[in-house]
Amino acid sequence: MSGKLYTLISFLTVFWFFCLYVGFRNQKKIVTPVDFFIFGRQLPSWSYFAIITSLLFSGLIFFFHPSLIFLNGLPFSVTSLFVITIPLVGVIFSKRQWILSKKYGYLTPSEMISDYFKSNILRILIVIIALGFSIPFIAMQLSFGGLLLNIISDGIIGRGSASILIGAVVCVYLSTGGIRSLIIIDSIQFLLIIFGIFCIGFIAYDLVGGWSLLNESMSRIANIKENLFNIKENYSSYLSIPGTIKSVNLLNDELPYNGIWTSSMILTFVLALSGIQLAPNVSMMTYASKDPGYFATQQIWFSGFLIGFVLIFFVTGIGIGSSLLGANSIINETGNNISNILPPDIYPNNFMALVPNIINIVGDYSYIFFGILGLCAIAAIQSMASLILTSSAIFTRDIIKRFFVSNITNKMEIFSSRILIMLIFLMSLILSLIADKNIFDLGSFALAIACQMFVPLLALCYFSWFTKQGVAFGIIIGITAVVFTDGIGQNLFGHIVPWNKWPLTIHSSAWGLLFNLIGTTVISFITQEIKETKIKKRIHEFLDEHKNYSLSRRSLKPSAWIILIVWIFFSFGPGLMIGNELFGKPINLESWSFGMPSIWVWQVIFWGIGILLVWFLAVKMEMSTSLEKNIVSQTEDINNS
Numbered sequence: 001m002s003g004k005l006y007t008l009i010s011f012l013t014v015f016w017f018f019c020l021y022v023g024f025r026n027q028k029k030i031v032t033p034v035d036f037f038i039f040g041r042q043l044p045s046w047s048y049f050a051i052i053t054s055l056l057f058s059g060l061i062f063f064f065h066p067s068l069i070f071l072n073g074l075p076f077s078v079t080s081l082f083v084i085t086i087p088l089v090g091v092i093f094s095k096r097q098w099i100l101s102k103k104y105g106y107l108t109p110s111e112m113i114s115d116y117f118k119s120n121i122l123r124i125l126i127v128i129i130a131l132g133f134s135i136p137f138i139a140m141q142l143s144f145g146g147l148l149l150n151i152i153s154d155g156i157i158g159r160g161s162a163s164i165l166i167g168a169v170v171c172v173y174l175s176t177g178g179i180r181s182l183i184i185i186d187s188i189q190f191l192l193i194i195f196g197i198f199c200i201g202f203i204a205y206d207l208v209g210g211w212s213l214l215n216e217s218m219s220r221i222a223n224i225k226e227n228l229f230n231i232k233e234n235y236s237s238y239l240s241i242p243g244t245i246k247s248v249n250l251l252n253d254e255l256p257y258n259g260i261w262t263s264s265m266i267l268t269f270v271l272a273l274s275g276i277q278l279a280p281n282v283s284m285m286t287y288a289s290k291d292p293g294y295f296a297t298q299q300i301w302f303s304g305f306l307i308g309f310v311l312i313f314f315v316t317g318i319g320i321g322s323s324l325l326g327a328n329s330i331i332n333e334t335g336n337n338i339s340n341i342l343p344p345d346i347y348p349n350n351f352m353a354l355v356p357n358i359i360n361i362v363g364d365y366s367y368i369f370f371g372i373l374g375l376c377a378i379a380a381i382q383s384m385a386s387l388i389l390t391s392s393a394i395f396t397r398d399i400i401k402r403f404f405v406s407n408i409t410n411k412m413e414i415f416s417s418r419i420l421i422m423l424i425f426l427m428s429l430i431l432s433l434i435a436d437k438n439i440f441d442l443g444s445f446a447l448a449i450a451c452q453m454f455v456p457l458l459a460l461c462y463f464s465w466f467t468k469q470g471v472a473f474g475i476i477i478g479i480t481a482v483v484f485t486d487g488i489g490q491n492l493f494g495h496i497v498p499w500n501k502w503p504l505t506i507h508s509s510a511w512g513l514l515f516n517l518i519g520t521t522v523i524s525f526i527t528q529e530i531k532e533t534k535i536k537k538r539i540h541e542f543l544d545e546h547k548n549y550s551l552s553r554r555s556l557k558p559s560a561w562i563i564l565i566v567w568i569f570f571s572f573g574p575g576l577m578i579g580n581e582l583f584g585k586p587i588n589l590e591s592w593s594f595g596m597p598s599i600w601v602w603q604v605i606f607w608g609i610g611i612l613l614v615w616f617l618a619v620k621m622e623m624s625t626s627l628e629k630n631i632v633s634q635t636e637d638i639n640n641s
Contacts, residue, residue: 004370005153005362008322008516011182011371012378016169018187019382023173026180033413036178037393038288039199041636045294050190050385052285053302056086056276058193058383061307061315063144063355064443068258070327071229071320071351073238074599075261077319078309081571081603082273084610087299088564091617092626094286094295096461099286099546099627100539105635108390109280114457114637116539117468118532119403122456125475127398127451130280131424134391136446138428140572141384141440142167143354147404148377151356151364151368160433163340166378167425175418179288182386189379194310196376199369200358201314204321210340215596217324219589220336229348231260236329239597240587241266244574248500249471258440265505267572272509275450278457281390293626294547298435302619304611312607316600320568322354323347330360388428392420410640441487448486448509456518461543464536470524478516483494485511546627553621560621567613571606581602 030036061394069077106112110130114123146159153162175182189332202374206615224235232249233242236259245264259265276282289295326340330349342357359377363370396417401408408416435442455474457467483489486508490501500510569575574612580600584592586599594601618624 001362002154004367005156007367008152008363008374011375015375015378018171019169019181022183022184023176026177029180030178030414031360032410032637033138033393033397033417034107036182036414037389037418039179041102041288041577042290043179043183043288045297046283046288047187048294049302050187051182052282052298053307054186054190054193054383054428055282055285055386056303056382057083057307057335060273060276060443061311062193062197062380063352064140064440065311066318066322067351067354068317068353068440068453070322071258071345071348072319073228073235074597075237075241075266075318076259076331077260077312077316078241078266078572078576078603079270079273080308080316081607082270083303083308083311084571084607085270085274086277087303087614087615089274090286090295090299090303091614093278093283093457095624096543097283097457098286098289098292098295098542099631100460102631102633105633105638107396107631107637107639108288108397109283109457110394111638113460114398116460116536117471118535119468119472120471122468122475123402124400125204125472126280126456127394128479129449129475130391131453133275133279134281134387135424135428135431136442136449136528138384138387138424139432139435140439140442140488141381142429142432143379143435143442145378147353147379148359148374149437151353152360152374152489154360163413163429163432166381167429170382170388170639171421171425174385174389175421178414179386179389182389184388185381189383189389190468192379193383194306196373196380197310197314199316199373199376201310201317201356203358203362204318204325207341208321208324213593214321214324215337215592216589217336218320218597219333219587220403220594221323222587223243224330224332224334224336226330229294230257233260237261241576242601244577246505248503248505251523260505262505263572263574263576265502265507266576267501267568268507268510269500270572271513272444272451272507273446275453275509276446279450280394280453281387283453284390284393285386290430292624295624296615299618299624300611300615304614306338308607308611316354318358322358327354327357339430349437350594351460352437359407364632368440373613387422388424389417391424392417395420395424397639438487443532444508445486445488448512449479449508450484451509451513452482452485452516454513455520460539462540464533464540465524466520467524467527467529467532469527470520470522473523474516474518477519478512480516482512484517488506488580495629506609546629546631556621558641560617563613563616567606567609571610576602 021235034040051192100112110123110126142163146163149157149162150159158537164552218239227234241263243262246260246262324338325342326332326337326344327342327346330346331337345355359373362373394414400416452475456471459471482496485503487501579599583601585597586597
């Protein structure tokens with residue numbers, strides 16, 4: 001074995017022993033399910049910031065996003081503004097869910113929604129959404145882990161073996177220490193993730209010769225006439241949005257399709273990425289927070305500012321810069337590449353291997369730095385641990401305890417969850433091995449399923465008019481629409497359905513949510529019950545008592561919604577087309593007002609405006625601030641009351 005591999009193994013061994021030590025050290029402190037799953041609702045601020053931010057972004061910004069920017073160019077980079085939409089979704093729903101969880105002792109969103117509607121069918125459907133999101137998403141992370149260790153070990157460690165190793169470590173420290181393990185481990189991993197992205201970004205900029213040469217080279221790429229991979233668009237759409245909405249015309253139906261990044265595709269994919277915040281697993285982690293006042297800090301400074309800065313200036317640089325380093329064979333053939341330091345076979349079928357290959361280059365120059373970057377990448381993968389924990393909690397409490405062993409003791413409930421942690425890992429591992437090179441499709445499907453939580457959360461937090469029959473029907477038809485409009489539907493029913501994946505360049509999350517809303521509205525209209533409505537209105541009256549809205553805040557409410565809609569229209573909607581040439585034409589470097597492509601400048605501007613928007617809603621409108629009234633909890637655990 002080479003020196004770099006010895007270094008990597010040494011770093012990982014020390015880190016994994018530390019993770020296992022933290023898990024075993026906390027094992028004896030676990031007494032109740034509330035403590036095991038959500039730390040007794042006393043999660044400190046710094047832990048909340050690290051756990052939630054890592055869960056929301058980690059693998060996406062470390063592997064997923066730079067790879068897709070590399071493949072699709074700056075139009076996909078605009079989806080980086082999901083660093084604003086994710087906190088916006090949190091602003092709308094998180095505080096209200098926290099209030100209900102604190103008052104009534106809910107540990108899972110499925111408990112909350114089923115109790116609100118008095119419906120066990122909805123309980124089961126929320127569990128299905130939770131598992132339908134978490135298992136494919138965990139599988140995607142395990143695939144990244146297998147690919148990473150396989151590449152940076154020069155093929156010595158197999159992809160399957162690497163995935164098993166990473167998952168086994170995570171399962172052990174999770175099943176022993178529960179959320180207590182994550183308090184220390186995820187805080188360290190969060191710092192490693194940010195440090196790793198900064199370093200890889202600087203490496204990419206250095207390899208392309210700096211900022212000026214990167215932008216000069218990009219202007220030449222826009223003049224390449226060849227088609228982008230498997231779609232009838234040339235490289236002019238690498239630096240500009242190719243339209244608002246289009247039909248999908250593939251060059252070869254047998255090859256994969258990763259999107260024509262029109263404004264409609266960008267808008268709906270950002271919606272899909274925001275589905276992470278909607279997922280039951282993320283909602284459950286918000287219940288662990290000691291104070292809802294933590295939400296605003298995380299939403300504005302961690303999601304909006306920090307992750308936004310990393311994505312827009314570093315992850316984009318990694319993706320675009322790599323196309324000039326020999327990883328894109330078409331750019332190489334036209335003579336527009338700067339070097340051939342990356343393997344030419346990354347584009348187009350191995351694009352998810354981009355970041356591992358960049359890390360591998362470092363191993364030729366510095367073993368220590370290589371080991372650190374490998375550790376940072378592993379930290380990004382292990383941040384999916386909270387998904388495994390919350391999934392096991394949701395299934396234990398809402399299926400096993402509710403329908404099979406109602407009198408289960410606290411000790412047995414925790415033990416059952418530990419068994420389920422292993423089972424969820426095994427299911428995710430099998431799925432990751434089956435999917436193999438379709439890592440992107442795993443993530444896309446998981447995000448689209450999570451988006452279907454929008455309607456039940458809307459009903460719970462705002463619209464008492466929606467009925468349990470309507471919401472249940474909406475979820476079922478929404479999930480069905482997702483299956484038929486995403487990659488999984490193409491694999492299963494491609495010979496039957498007349499459309500390709502993401503018809504009319506609209507992501508499956510939007511198709512699912514559209515049918516979900518229509519189905520919920522129609523069925524709710526014909527199934528109204530006065531008794532049910534009165535019960536739900538009491539919940540909404542309780543929420544209204546704790547909103548903190550002063551008269552001045554209420555007067556700003558219409559303005560807030562108008563500003564939000566206008567921002568979305570120009571950030572991702574048809575208004576995005578203005579940004580194509582407002583600050584210079586993509587193919588003409590001399591016309592670039594700020595020395596960078598116009599659409600990149602547009603993105604930076606609306607990122608800044610977006611941070612102000614999140615602050616306005618979270619703080620000024622008091623939608624993510626601490627409560628003025630204390631909540632007297634009826635119970636810490638509704639299932640033990």
